[in-house]
Amino acid sequence: MSRASKGIRALHYCCILILVSFAPLSACSSRDTLHTGSGEPRPYITILAPLHFPQQPSKKIMSEIESLTGVQLDIRWVPEGVYTDKMNTGLTTNSLAKVTFVKFSDYNLVKNAIRSDAFWEIGPYLQNYGNLKGLDNSILDQTAVDGKIYGLYTERPSSRQGVIIRKDWLDHLQLKEPGTLEELYEVMRQFTYQDPDGNGKQDTIGVVDRNDLVYGVFKTLSSYFGTPNNWKIENNRLIPDFMTDEYIDTMNFMRKLYVEGIINKDFALTSKEIQRDRFIHGEAGVYIGSMTDVQRLSIEAQALNPKAEFTLVNRIQGPEGFKVWSIPNYNGLFLFSKKAIPTEQELKQVLGFFDRTMDKDVANLMMYGVEGRHYELANGKVILPEETSQLRVNEVNPLYSLMIADIGNTNIMQVAQKEQLTDLADQLSKDNEQFVVDDPTVQLSSPTFDEKNVELSSMIADATYNYILGKIDTDGFKDVIERWKNSGGDQIMEEYNEALASEH
Numbered sequence: 001m002s003r004a005s006k007g008i009r010a011l012h013y014c015c016i017l018i019l020v021s022f023a024p025l026s027a028c029s030s031r032d033t034l035h036t037g038s039g040e041p042r043p044y045i046t047i048l049a050p051l052h053f054p055q056q057p058s059k060k061i062m063s064e065i066e067s068l069t070g071v072q073l074d075i076r077w078v079p080e081g082v083y084t085d086k087m088n089t090g091l092t093t094n095s096l097a098k099v100t101f102v103k104f105s106d107y108n109l110v111k112n113a114i115r116s117d118a119f120w121e122i123g124p125y126l127q128n129y130g131n132l133k134g135l136d137n138s139i140l141d142q143t144a145v146d147g148k149i150y151g152l153y154t155e156r157p158s159s160r161q162g163v164i165i166r167k168d169w170l171d172h173l174q175l176k177e178p179g180t181l182e183e184l185y186e187v188m189r190q191f192t193y194q195d196p197d198g199n200g201k202q203d204t205i206g207v208v209d210r211n212d213l214v215y216g217v218f219k220t221l222s223s224y225f226g227t228p229n230n231w232k233i234e235n236n237r238l239i240p241d242f243m244t245d246e247y248i249d250t251m252n253f254m255r256k257l258y259v260e261g262i263i264n265k266d267f268a269l270t271s272k273e274i275q276r277d278r279f280i281h282g283e284a285g286v287y288i289g290s291m292t293d294v295q296r297l298s299i300e301a302q303a304l305n306p307k308a309e310f311t312l313v314n315r316i317q318g319p320e321g322f323k324v325w326s327i328p329n330y331n332g333l334f335l336f337s338k339k340a341i342p343t344e345q346e347l348k349q350v351l352g353f354f355d356r357t358m359d360k361d362v363a364n365l366m367m368y369g370v371e372g373r374h375y376e377l378a379n380g381k382v383i384l385p386e387e388t389s390q391l392r393v394n395e396v397n398p399l400y401s402l403m404i405a406d407i408g409n410t411n412i413m414q415v416a417q418k419e420q421l422t423d424l425a426d427q428l429s430k431d432n433e434q435f436v437v438d439d440p441t442v443q444l445s446s447p448t449f450d451e452k453n454v455e456l457s458s459m460i461a462d463a464t465y466n467y468i469l470g471k472i473d474t475d476g477f478k479d480v481i482e483r484w485k486n487s488g489g490d491q492i493m494e495e496y497n498e499a500l501a502s503e504h
Helices: 003-022 059-069 080-092 104-115 123-128 137-143 167-172 181-193 217-224 245-259 272-280 291-304 344-357 360-368 386-395 397-402 420-435 447-468 474-503
Strands: 033-035 041-051 072-079 099-103 152-155 161-166 205-207 231-234 237-240 284-290 310-313 330-336 376-378 381-383 415-417
Touching (some): 041 080, 080 099, 080 272, 104 330, 161 181, 161 291, 161 420, 181 245, 217 245, 310 420
Parallel strands (some): 381 415
Antiparallel strands (some): 033 041, 161 284, 376 381
């Protein structure tokens, strides 16, 4: 099949997923419960969840989860690239599923809805469940709105950010893995101009990026430059990251990559799917983002070119040493709609489902799949063979989106042997903990930020792209900052600084 045909099929598939996710619920969605063949009622639970993989999880595994938990699930899987838009549509039209996943990066979008009583406060109920009562209080506190708990968190390391590199290209050009910003630039430059794939053509670029200043290249690169994580405390006052010299330095570096053709010219318009496609097809040699993507990227790249070999780097030294931005230890939250879950009794049933997913049988099924098909057991520990890696990607891994508190869940079996790249990604993510940069506003409140951040952050994002593309200069960028201040930014800074002062 030609690459174009594959692209059309992939686009067609994504369209189908999106259409399905927007389709109305089946007739049984209007009922709180369904009945099994034995006459026992089964709660009916609708969930809006992001799909990070090409296809939905195995129907057999989903059926087994329903059987074990005693519920009927209607999961509305939405491709991750359009998930925020879909979630916002449900929020603004008051047509949310019973349970909605909200990404950490989108949490501020829903805080006003939380304060408007659109979601259940679940904190008082957690002690009634064997697993939920053991959730990490420090993480729950990070998620709190006005001191109240509304969501069940998906747990993640503080930072999985790093650099995925074509090792076979490094070897071909006799380059070592980069350890500084200067060395990273040189690797990307040679990947662009020195024929790293040895085909005699100049048809490669150093790094491929997408239209995302957070999870794409920019924010990780900026942390290497020493840029604060969203906000910086300077002289006991908070200032936003884009007012720092380090942010400007990052934009200048990105502009250099753009001018020299080291980064894809259309990065400001490129989707995550296209970015990944270009990387696995060998058009670029560097991918900056979540290191845990490396195993899947490797599998797909080697299916096209068996000689493709990847490695990872997490320590890139900048002017201030090693730095990498972090998120709080939750990647997102499941929130519970008061409109879709009208009674306390039904809320308890839904919470009971999530509590049950943390039990050993369900949690390990969601994490590893089926023994003998997806993994093996040896001395009570899990072995994840390389040869079943693609099978897990297709059938099991999408379920990670539904798992709450998985890192801290002691019911999940330990892994004795992982795929080599997965193991390396986990090791380097753990190493990142030594030099993560936290956002000092995570537990501070600014009503103006919650209300206006979407508008104001897009203003800065547009200016950042325009600076990198050479459409505005430093003065033009400063003009946008002044507009940001006058449009509510000054008020946000004032509110955050008042909140900071009250903490001390």
